[in-house]
Structures are given as C-alpha cells and as structure tokens.
Amino acid sequence: MFALSGLAFFERQNLIRELTAKSATLHRLASQRADQHDAHLTSLSAIFVAGGVERQDLLLDVAATITRFYPRIASVNVVPYDPSQTTIETQPGLSVQAREHVIELARRSSGALQIGQMPDLPDHYLLVKRTPNSDAAQHGLALVIDARALIATDDPFWAAPSTSLRLSTPDSQTVLVGQPQSEEAGFSKPLGSASQPLVFEASLAVGLPDLLPVGKVLSVIALVTALLLLSAFGLKQRARTRDAENRAKLSAQETRLAHASRVNAMGEMASGMAHELAQPLTAILSQAQAGRHLARRGDVERLGTVLDDTVSQAQRAANILDRLRRWSKPNRAPSEACSVHEAAQCVENLLALEAKKKGATITLSLHDNPLFIDADPVELEQVVFNLVRNALDASEGAKVTISAHVDGHSAILDVSDNGPGVAEHIKPRIFEPFVTGKPGGTGLGLALCQRLVEEMEGDIMLLDVSKQTTFRLSLPLSKKAVTL
Incomplete structure (x- = not known):
C-alpha cells in the first residue's frame, strides 16, 4: 500500500511539473505572438497616416502580407468615425455591429490599444488603435484576431482529453476561448504583452488511471524492489528522451520565430519609411x-x-x-555600385539650410580617392541623412563632421558631433525600434539605419572610445567598381 501511495504521489507530481513546464512554454509563445500585433498596428497606422484613403493600396498590400504570414490575424480594417466615408478592409469584412464596436473602442482610447470581443464571431477578439493616435483621430484601425490560433500548438501534450486551455479578458469576465475542466492542477498567468494582458490558463484533470497505471500497479504488487530499480532507470531515460524532444521542438520554434522576426522587420521598415x-x-x-x-x-x-x-x-x-x-x-531591387563621397555631399547639401538656421556646421573629411560600395544609393543616403540630422538635433550650434577612410576591404564612414552624447541607460538599446533619447522622437531612425546597413552586409555602431558622439558605418567595398 505504501508503494502504491508513493507511486501515485510521484505520478501526480510529475504530471504537475510537466503541466507547468508546457504551460510556461506555450505562455511565452502566445506572449510573443501578441507582441507582434503591436508592431503590425504601428506600421499599418503609419502607412495609413502617410497615404490616407487615396493610397489605400499601400495599406492593403502590407495587410495582405501580414495575414498571409500570420493566419491568426483574420482581417485588417480601417473604420471611419463618419459612416459616410470609405471603410478599408480585407476579407472577410466586418458586420455593421462589429464596425460600431470598433468605433466605440477607438473613441474610448486615450493612446493605448483597446481589446474587445467580436460580437458575431466566436473565439475571436478585436485589437483597436485610433489613427492618427491623437485626440484628432477620425478612424479606428482594427485587427480581428483568432484567439484559438493565438494559443495553438502542435505539442501532443495538449491533445490529451485531461488537459484544457482558456484565454480570457484581463478582468476574467469574458472567456475568449476554451473552458478548463478542473482546478485540481492548473496554471494561470497574464500574457507578457503590455497591450494584450489576456489571462492564459491551463489545467489538468488528474484521474486514478493517471496516478495508478494498471501495468505499474501489477508490477509493484509482484515485485516492489525490482519495480523501484526499474522505475529509477526508466525515469532517467524518460527525462533524457523528453529533454531531447524539447530541444528539438525549441530548435524548430526558434526557426519559426526567426522567420516571424524577418516578416516583422517589414512592419518596422514600413513605419520607418513613413517616418522618412x-x-x-x-x-x-x-x-x-x-x-x-x-x-x-x-x-x-x-x-x-x-x-x-x-x-x-x-x-x-x-x-x-x-x-x-x-x-x-x-x-x-538589386544593389549597384554607389559612391560614399556623393552620398555624404548630397546630405551636406540637403541639410545646409537647416544647419545655417541652427548656427551649426557640417564638415566633410573624405578619403582622397572615391570609395564605392554595393547598395541602393537612396538607402545609403537615408542612413547618412538620419545620422547627420540626429547630430544637428543634439545641440544648438553643433559641429558635425562626416569622415571617410579605408580599413582593409571596408569603407569606414564616421558621423561625429560635439553634442552632449547618448544617455548611458539607452546605449545598450540605441538601435532598437521606439528607443529614443530625443524629446518627441519616434525611435525609428536608428532602427531603420541598422536595418538598411545590415542589408548592405555592413555594420553600424556607437563608438564609446571617442571624445565626441560618433556613429561608425563599416561597409564592404564594392565588387562592381574599383576604387582609384
């Protein structure tokens, strides 16, 4: 009897540990999926503000790509407050009741995203952002999200009838999907998304067959000592097998997330382009x-x-x-051999008037011979423009220097200024989207620069050793042109 009790206790603890581990993994995955919705709404809003109803084709192109790569996003919709104006939506569209709910949520917003249940589509919810994101907003931008797909997983653990999942609103008043079968063993935690803190719950109904498998019970009764020895060996092998399976699943998951990050980059680039x-x-x-x-x-x-x-x-x-x-x-579009010198000189010409108004100076200190890299000339110009513009904004009367030289097989371009420098607390995250030390800044400029430089197969960094604030570009010399 003691052996059976011990076996039952062990099996129950093992099941609870497995439930906790599996729930934590699925919770992290669902949180990452929810965070991606924020980036999508930001990029879509920026595109709509830039193009308006007249250029809705830009919005619909990006929306089609998002729904193709993220099938849990059922549709993208822009609903005007004025019902006489045009509604922009992907298929399937919204019902009249759903549109009214989108407008209600958008008007309720004071800047944060709003969550609402779809009035006529079970297991789905609305994520709404007003656009533009100010009191002058005249439209609601809404994603219709499949809550069941948000917590979907191919892990066979969740296919067992004894397990169940539930996703509900932060106040736990509205269940979006699922219904736990038991509170005997469970997991409950809000998603790690500031805009969608939906409550993720999982439970496991532990029954007698789970605690006392027939084969094990017969083995315990027949030979307790042998069972203990065999159980110890079997559990170790089971742990190794599970560990190997988990590593394989995590590797596959990392591959999928890497793909999702590349598609997310498109959203960030769309926001950056609108900014540019x-x-x-x-x-x-x-x-x-x-x-x-x-x-x-x-x-x-x-x-x-x-x-x-x-x-x-x-x-x-x-x-x-x-x-x-x-x-x-x-x-x-394919890259071409473009001149680093011409990009620097073009940026100097573009910003000359602004520099004069601010009492600032822009000085060029370029290599004696022309330097060429393989890139899109407009993209190279954008990167240099952003860096010089940031330097001019850093202080009144700024002294900005654009210098270029060769280091091995790389063209080195430095943009330096004598401003106050970058705050220590944001240096480690300076190239992340929406991180900025400039009042009223969007935090998209440097993120866009890094993305473009990586496409040129180069590097961008903030030099800590310099007395001045210096951003350095290191770009491979062109294989299509020879420097003289």
Missing part, C-alpha cells in the same frame, strides 16, 4: 519657399536650380514609397 517621408517633404517645402522668393525678385537662373532640386526631392519621396512597396514583396 517627412525628410523630402520638408526639403520640398523649403525649396518652394525659396523659389517663391526668387520668383518675386525675378532671379530666373537661380529659380531653375531650385526647381530642379524640388523635382529631385519629389522623386526621392516617390522612391521611398516605391521601396515601401518592394519591402512588402518577396524580392528587393
């Missing part, structure tokens, strides 16, 4: 104002130059939008 559109538009405005002044003075010769620059910046904005579309497709 402000650059050529600002230049166009400045040049248009200068052109109007020259036209009044009758300076036709200089007016032609200003108009040429305006056309160039308009084409630059078009190129940025075109690159946004290419990022939502499987392939990107």
Whole structure:
C-alpha cells in the first residue's frame, strides 16, 4: 500500500511539473505572438497616416502580407468615425455591429490599444488603435484576431482529453476561448504583452488511471524492489528522451520565430519609411519657399536650380514609397555600385539650410580617392541623412563632421558631433525600434539605419572610445567598381 501511495504521489507530481513546464512554454509563445500585433498596428497606422484613403493600396498590400504570414490575424480594417466615408478592409469584412464596436473602442482610447470581443464571431477578439493616435483621430484601425490560433500548438501534450486551455479578458469576465475542466492542477498567468494582458490558463484533470497505471500497479504488487530499480532507470531515460524532444521542438520554434522576426522587420521598415517621408517633404517645402522668393525678385537662373532640386526631392519621396512597396514583396531591387563621397555631399547639401538656421556646421573629411560600395544609393543616403540630422538635433550650434577612410576591404564612414552624447541607460538599446533619447522622437531612425546597413552586409555602431558622439558605418567595398 505504501508503494502504491508513493507511486501515485510521484505520478501526480510529475504530471504537475510537466503541466507547468508546457504551460510556461506555450505562455511565452502566445506572449510573443501578441507582441507582434503591436508592431503590425504601428506600421499599418503609419502607412495609413502617410497615404490616407487615396493610397489605400499601400495599406492593403502590407495587410495582405501580414495575414498571409500570420493566419491568426483574420482581417485588417480601417473604420471611419463618419459612416459616410470609405471603410478599408480585407476579407472577410466586418458586420455593421462589429464596425460600431470598433468605433466605440477607438473613441474610448486615450493612446493605448483597446481589446474587445467580436460580437458575431466566436473565439475571436478585436485589437483597436485610433489613427492618427491623437485626440484628432477620425478612424479606428482594427485587427480581428483568432484567439484559438493565438494559443495553438502542435505539442501532443495538449491533445490529451485531461488537459484544457482558456484565454480570457484581463478582468476574467469574458472567456475568449476554451473552458478548463478542473482546478485540481492548473496554471494561470497574464500574457507578457503590455497591450494584450489576456489571462492564459491551463489545467489538468488528474484521474486514478493517471496516478495508478494498471501495468505499474501489477508490477509493484509482484515485485516492489525490482519495480523501484526499474522505475529509477526508466525515469532517467524518460527525462533524457523528453529533454531531447524539447530541444528539438525549441530548435524548430526558434526557426519559426526567426522567420516571424524577418516578416516583422517589414512592419518596422514600413513605419520607418513613413517616418522618412517627412525628410523630402520638408526639403520640398523649403525649396518652394525659396523659389517663391526668387520668383518675386525675378532671379530666373537661380529659380531653375531650385526647381530642379524640388523635382529631385519629389522623386526621392516617390522612391521611398516605391521601396515601401518592394519591402512588402518577396524580392528587393538589386544593389549597384554607389559612391560614399556623393552620398555624404548630397546630405551636406540637403541639410545646409537647416544647419545655417541652427548656427551649426557640417564638415566633410573624405578619403582622397572615391570609395564605392554595393547598395541602393537612396538607402545609403537615408542612413547618412538620419545620422547627420540626429547630430544637428543634439545641440544648438553643433559641429558635425562626416569622415571617410579605408580599413582593409571596408569603407569606414564616421558621423561625429560635439553634442552632449547618448544617455548611458539607452546605449545598450540605441538601435532598437521606439528607443529614443530625443524629446518627441519616434525611435525609428536608428532602427531603420541598422536595418538598411545590415542589408548592405555592413555594420553600424556607437563608438564609446571617442571624445565626441560618433556613429561608425563599416561597409564592404564594392565588387562592381574599383576604387582609384
């Protein structure tokens, strides 16, 4: 009897440990999936604000890619507060009741994402963001998410009839999916997502057959001592097998998450591109104002130059939008041999007026011979533009230096300034999206720079050893052109 009691206790503890471990793994996976929704909404909102209803094709292209790679996102919808305006949605669309609920959630928002149950679609919920994210918002941007797919797993542990899963709203008043069968052994924890702290619960109904398997009971009765020895050996083998299986599953899971991260990069790039559109538009405005002044003075010769620059910046904005579309497709445009010197000189020309207004200076210290790398010239220009723009914003009267030299088979380009430097607490995370030390900054500029430099097979870093604030680009010299 003592042996049977010990066996039952051991089996129960083993099942509880397994439930806890499996639940923790699935909880982490569901939390990561929920966090991805934030990035999707941010990128989609940025695209909609930049393009509006007139360029809804941009939004729908990215939305189609997101729903293809993330089938748990059933649809993407932009619902206007004014019912007479156009609703943008992917299939299947929303019912009238669901649209009203989206508007209600968007109006309720003070900046944070809102969660709501789908009124006519079981096991689904709404994740709503107002757009633009201010009191002037006129639209609600909504993802319809399949809650069952959010906690879906191919682990056979959860296929057993004695296990059950449930996902409910943070107040535990509304059950989105599932219904635990027993509270005897359970796991309960909110998802690790600031915007979707849904309560994840798992339980295991431990029955007598689980505690006292017939074969083991007969073996205990027949030969207790032998059973103990064999059980010890069997448990060790079982632990090794389970450990091997877990390692294999984690490896497969890491592969899937790596793929998801690459697709997420598309969302980050979309946000960054929308952010970057402000650059050529600002230049166009400045040049248009200068052109109007020259036209009044009758300076036709200089007016032609200003108009040429305006056309160039308009084409630059078009190129940025075109690159946004290419990022939502499987392939990107091929790189070409482009000049590091020309990129630096172009950025100096673009920011010359802004530097003059701020009492700042931009100095070029370039290699004696031209340096070429394999990249998209506009992307290289964007990276240098962002770094120099940040340096100008760092302090009044900033002294910014763009220098270039060769180190082995790499072109080295440094952007330095004499500003106050980067705060210590954000240095380790300086290239992460939405991390910024600039008041009112978006935190997308440096993340975009890192993404573009990686596509050029190069590196970007913040140098700690420099007395000045210095960002360094290290880019492979071109294989398509020879430096002289």
